[in-house]
Amino acid sequence: MRAFKILSPGIQTTIQDQGRHGLIKYGIPKSGAMDQRSFVIANLLLRNPDNAAALETTLPGLKLQALTKITISITGADLDPWVNDQPAPQYTAFTMREGDVLYFKKRKQGLRAYLAVQGGFDVLEVLGSRSTYIRGRIGAPLGAGEALSSCPFDREATEDVLTLPREYRPDFDRADPIRVLMGPQDDYFTPHGIETFLNSTYRISPQADRQGFRTEGPSIEIAKGPGIITDPIPPGSIQVPGDGKPIVLLRDAQVTGGYAKIAIVARVEMDSLGQMLPGGTIRFQRIDRQKALDLLYEETQRRNRIRDLLK
Amino acid sequence: MGNTYPVIRAVAEGSILVEYEEEVSLEVNRKTRQLAFGMEQRPCPGLQEVILTYRSVVVYFDSLVAKEETIRGLIEEVNANLVEIELPPPRLFRIPTTYSPAYGPDLDRVAEHTGLTPDEVIQLFSSQVYPVYFLGFICSLAYLGGVPEALHVPRLSTPRSFVPAGSVGFAGPQANVLPVDSPSGFNYIGCTFVAVYDPNQFPPTLIRPGDYIQCPAVSEEEAKLAGERHLGEFVESFQNT
Numbered sequence: 001m002r003a004f005k006i007l008s009p010g011i012q013t014t015i016q017d018q019g020r021h022g023l024i025k026y027g028i029p030k031s032g033a034m035d036q037r038s039f040v041i042a043n044l045l046l047r048n049p050d051n052a053a054a055l056e057t058t059l060p061g062l063k064l065q066a067l068t069k070i071t072i073s074i075t076g077a078d079l080d081p082w083v084n085d086q087p088a089p090q091y092t093a094f095t096m097r098e099g100d101v102l103y104f105k106k107r108k109q110g111l112r113a114y115l116a117v118q119g120g121f122d123v124l125e126v127l128g129s130r131s132t133y134i135r136g137r138i139g140a141p142l143g144a145g146e147a148l149s150s151c152p153f154d155r156e157a158t159e160d161v162l163t164l165p166r167e168y169r170p171d172f173d174r175a176d177p178i179r180v181l182m183g184p185q186d187d188y189f190t191p192h193g194i195e196t197f198l199n200s201t202y203r204i205s206p207q208a209d210r211q212g213f214r215t216e217g218p219s220i221e222i223a224k225g226p227g228i229i230t231d232p233i234p235p236g237s238i239q240v241p242g243d244g245k246p247i248v249l250l251r252d253a254q255v256t257g258g259y260a261k262i263a264i265v266a267r268v269e270m271d272s273l274g275q276m277l278p279g280g281t282i283r284f285q286r287i288d289r290q291k292a293l294d295l296l297y298e299e300t301q302r303r304n305r306i307r308d309l310l311k
Numbered sequence: 312m313g314n315t316y317p318v319i320r321a322v323a324e325g326s327i328l329v330e331y332e333e334e335v336s337l338e339v340n341r342k343t344r345q346l347a348f349g350m351e352q353r354p355c356p357g358l359q360e361v362i363l364t365y366r367s368v369v370v371y372f373d374s375l376v377a378k379e380e381t382i383r384g385l386i387e388e389v390n391a392n393l394v395e396i397e398l399p400p401p402r403l404f405r406i407p408t409t410y411s412p413a414y415g416p417d418l419d420r421v422a423e424h425t426g427l428t429p430d431e432v433i434q435l436f437s438s439q440v441y442p443v444y445f446l447g448f449i450c451s452l453a454y455l456g457g458v459p460e461a462l463h464v465p466r467l468s469t470p471r472s473f474v475p476a477g478s479v480g481f482a483g484p485q486a487n488v489l490p491v492d493s494p495s496g497f498n499y500i501g502c503t504f505v506a507v508y509d510p511n512q513f514p515p516t517l518i519r520p521g522d523y524i525q526c527p528a529v530s531e532e533e534a535k536l537a538g539e540r541h542l543g544e545f546v547e548s549f550q551n552t
Binding site: 267 | 369
């Protein structure tokens with residue numbers, strides 16, 4: 001079904017889902033929505049399958065026109081969406097009429113918003129996912145004039161308007177540090193270097209993208225180096241090249257590399273990382289593995305509650 | 312320091328890193344391939360993926376499904392019988408390559424650095440077979456080794472921001488055939504038009520760790536004709552001599 005025409009794609013808008021699985025050994029990263037929590041909520045609001053493809057749009061600017069009557073949801077960053085001359089609801093399913101124009105006006109909080117459509121966006125599945133992976137020539141950012149279709153919605157339509165209560169909506173203006181697990185190569189840095197890493201505020205490069213970001217800030221003192229024998233890079237790895245400034249690697253990053261990894265971001269923080277602003281600041285806090293697992297468990301419980309609320 | 316290898320340790324919440332001897336050699340790399348191959352024969356709930364590189368293997372698992380100790384136990388079990396794990400027989404990909412000057416921006420520099428003539432560089436490089444240590448980086452990039460010492464040239468001091476897909480080059484003992492347009496600091500002397508990576512197929516490359524690659528010299532015209540053919544048409548069994 002014809003769904004939307006892109007009037008302006010903004011800075012970058014791509015199709016994403018939960019990503020690719022089992023392809024790292026072929027040098028293909030997971031990709032997928034950078035903020036999986038917001039992405040899945042967008043689908044739950046529409047009673048879509050969790051993995052239905054949605055739009056991920058970075059910063060304001062995206063403008064699109066409904067080509068038919070269509071039910072959608074908007075989650076993630078608050079980019080001040082408007083339909084025609086009215087503010088559009090967020091974290092709430094709503095229906096657009098044919099010809100309505102949806103426009104993301106201004107960033108209020110976070111970086112990436114998700115726009116899901118009943119049935120999910122209909123694009124070709126490549127290697128088991130509809131996620132765009134630009135460097136790998138799988139899909140491409142959306143361009144002006146492009147038309148998007150949605151898949152048939154085969155679940156029972158409902159009359160109730162699903163909305164996520166405020167207390168469950170994430171706050172992207174967090175000031176607390178990002179929690180990390182040290183290693184696997186933290187022994188490549190001096191104790192002083194580790195102190196620097198854990199006690200400094202780093203500035204996120206304005207060139208931050210889906211692959212990751214460089215940072216500016218105090219140099220981490222290196223004990224041995226310059227690098228390691230190239231090994232795997234788990235998502236969330238924080239590698240430190242010769243200049244001592246940490247690089248945080250995200251869902252579209254290369255899967256192997258030769259810089260020592262001082263730490264890896266706790267899994268429970270990955271969605272928050274995807275909402276951090278280029279040019280903003282980041283600090284790191286060390287936690288141990290048990291704490292990380294406890295946090296992950298708590299987060300899973302919280303998501304299950306959201307799932308129950310939106311049933 | 313008397314490390315006993317492999318060193319097996321948990322990394323982040325959902326992965327275990329297994330490291331064999333700290334060196335780049337086919338002997339050590341073979342162990343990573345055997346461990347990965349062995350692990351793949353042993354499905355286990357929560358086990359997601361096994362990745363190998365030069366000397367290390369990472370096992371990714373879902374920490375909400377599998378316990379770290381379970382995965383670690385499985386790794387130890389497979390590692391204990393490593394020598395008995397038989398790998399699939401290696402294959403040789405002979406990928407027609409043009410070394411015409413238009414495709415080799417670094418040929419003259421390599422010649423100057425090595426004291427060989429450009430023709431000698433091409434002759435030497437194209438006659439060798441290069442073992443695939445693993446696939447990684449992005450888009451199934453094969454990490455090739457075995458560049459003869461006479462051709463050891465350092466990386467460019469400033470990497471190029473754009474090198475076209477198919478470019479064939481090397482730096483130190485390593486070589487590669489770029490699967491997609493990329494920035495790179497390697498020295499590129501030729502180009503193939505055969506697609507080594509195709510995301511619209513599964514698997515996205517036919518090349519496997521443990522295989523060998525050769526880049527025989529052909530004319531530009533032949534190289535372009537070869538580019539219309541599938542990578543699978545250039546594979547043969549590898550006779551180790």
